[in-house]
Amino acid sequence: MRTNLTQTIEDYLKAIYDITSSGERASTNRIAAALGVTPASVTGMLQKLSTANPPLLEYRKHHGVTLTPAGQQIALEIVRHHRLLEMYLHRTLGYEWDAVHDEADRLEHVISEEFEQRIDQALGYPSFDPHGDPIPSPDLRVPDSPALPLLRLRPPQAARVHRVGNSDPELLRYLGEIGLVPQARLEVLEYSPFDDNLRLSIDGHPTPVILGPRITSQVFVEKE
Numbered sequence: 001m002r003t004n005l006t007q008t009i010e011d012y013l014k015a016i017y018d019i020t021s022s023g024e025r026a027s028t029n030r031i032a033a034a035l036g037v038t039p040a041s042v043t044g045m046l047q048k049l050s051t052a053n054p055p056l057l058e059y060r061k062h063h064g065v066t067l068t069p070a071g072q073q074i075a076l077e078i079v080r081h082h083r084l085l086e087m088y089l090h091r092t093l094g095y096e097w098d099a100v101h102d103e104a105d106r107l108e109h110v111i112s113e114e115f116e117q118r119i120d121q122a123l124g125y126p127s128f129d130p131h132g133d134p135i136p137s138p139d140l141r142v143p144d145s146p147a148l149p150l151l152r153l154r155p156p157q158a159a160r161v162h163r164v165g166n167s168d169p170e171l172l173r174y175l176g177e178i179g180l181v182p183q184a185r186l187e188v189l190e191y192s193p194f195d196d197n198l199r200l201s202i203d204g205h206p207t208p209v210i211l212g213p214r215i216t217s218q219v220f221v222e223k224e
Helices: 007-021 028-035 039-050 069-091 100-107 113-122 169-178
Strands: 057-059 065-067 158-164 185-191 198-202 209-211 219-223
Touching: 007 028, 007 039, 007 065, 007 069, 028 039, 039 057, 065 069, 069 100, 069 113, 158 169
Parallel strands: none
Antiparallel strands: 057 065, 158 185, 158 219, 185 198, 198 209
C-alpha cells in the first residue's frame, strides 16, 4: 500500500500513531503541533485520508482521529523503519541518542524492505530503540508494556527506566547527563504535593536530583 503514498501522508499516519499510542487524543491542534503545520492544513489532510480507498483513518470533527486497520498497518511499518534506523545509527554509527531522531525521520521513507531486514539482522533483531521504545516485529506487532509514567511513583518506591517518550534533543542530553536512561535504576526519595516534583536517587549519579512533571511525565518505568 505504501507505494502510492507521499512522505507527507506517511508523516501524518506516524504522528497520529505516536499521539494515540501514548494515550493522548489526536486532535487537529495536537497533530498540527506535532508536524509543525497549521490546523487548517491538518483538517484538509484528515478529510482526504478519511475518504481514501481504503480509508486510512476515522475522522469526526471535534472528536479527534483514530487510524483504521489499514492506516495502522502503514504507520507501524514506518515506525519499524524509524526505530530500527535509530538503533542502527546509535549502535553501529556512534550517534548519540539525542541525535538519531531527525536522521531517522529523513531515512524512514526511502529504505527498502530488504534494507530494513538487513539492518534488523545486523543488529541482532533488537526489540527496543535507543530510547526504549519497542520496535514493531516484522509482522508489525507491538508487545504490551507494563511501564508507567515516573510521575506516578511515590517514596520509597524503586523502579528501572523502561523508555523515554520524548525525542527533544535537549531533554535527552540532560537525561543522559544525570543517567536517567533505559535500564537505569532509581529510587524515589521525596514527593512534593504542591508542585508534583520528585527527588530521585539515580544509580551512577553522585547526588539526588529533583525533577518536575514536565520531565517525569515523559519517563516510563517498571516498578521493582
